[in-house]
Amino acid sequence: MVNKSTIKLLSEHGLKITPQRIAILDVIMALNCHPTADVICDHLRINHPHISIGTIYKTLDAFLSKGIIEKVLTESDTARYDRVHDKHHHLYCAETERVEDYFDDHLYQMVNDYLRKKRIKNFKMKDFKIQITGKFSD
Amino acid sequence: MVNKSTIKLLSEHGLKITPQRIAILDVIMALNCHPTADVICDHLRINHPHISIGTIYKTLDAFLSKGIIEKVLTESDTARYDRVHDKHHHLYCAETERVEDYFDDHLYQMVNDYLRKKRIKNFKMKDFKIQITGKFSD
DNA sequence: TTCTTAAATAGGAATGATTCTTATATAAGA
């Protein structure tokens, strides 16, 4: 998953190449803030003043179902999106809406090993995620 | 937090005792399914046919701010609630909306020790949660 | 290149969850 062009990524997933999809995917890849559909829309409007919010939602759904992006787990009523990249976790600010990626291979391996060995009764694990809440100091 | 009566729990948190609040809290404590406001409403309507959905939301907010309940982390646009109890994690079905509690002290301690020692840069951890997605087999 | 067609888009209406408003009712302390 290294430095693949947006168009290549779309066609690899069997998605028709449109200016809107290119723009939406570019914005998601450029932003590191786990944006809402509205935030994505604001950024898109700079170069695509007429893009429809419906198109954005529909496109996000297409990306979700292809596994290009994922939704961020949240307690809020507004969906936030994240590109899919290597196993990572999320840091949540308890006071603001800020969310940051947190990469920690050792943590991932440790929990993964534990859960694979453990075998939870009546449940077949597919994946897991860790949310760490607290406060940013910068 | 052992076997405390609903009324006691309310007054301990400085909340006025009302039939609606008692009923809402009773339903949340009785249900083990991490219900939405709507599901709570359905259960309440059996004995409180005129309870207002607005009252339910307002009451849930009061319970949230007092720390009696918490929201479940989710990718969906409908909030789900859970009583606050001992450190636990959540099992999510990847296909249905089912969510179950998963208690695992060892897992909690292991991750907690790791994160406390690790000290993430620019971040003061307060708490963490683990979401395990997969499929139930019962 | 031009043609064809299934799929994508814009724009606006519809939906569903949640919040807000306000008049009335009530818990709880005096």
Place this chain on the structure above:
DNA sequence: TCTTATATAAGAATCATTCCTATTTAAGAA
């Protein structure tokens, strides 16, 4: 029992998201 601040019901308003439909367009075929 009285007083008052707060809770409630009911319905309107809001906000995110989905749906609908006429129009446009990407992309493969000729």
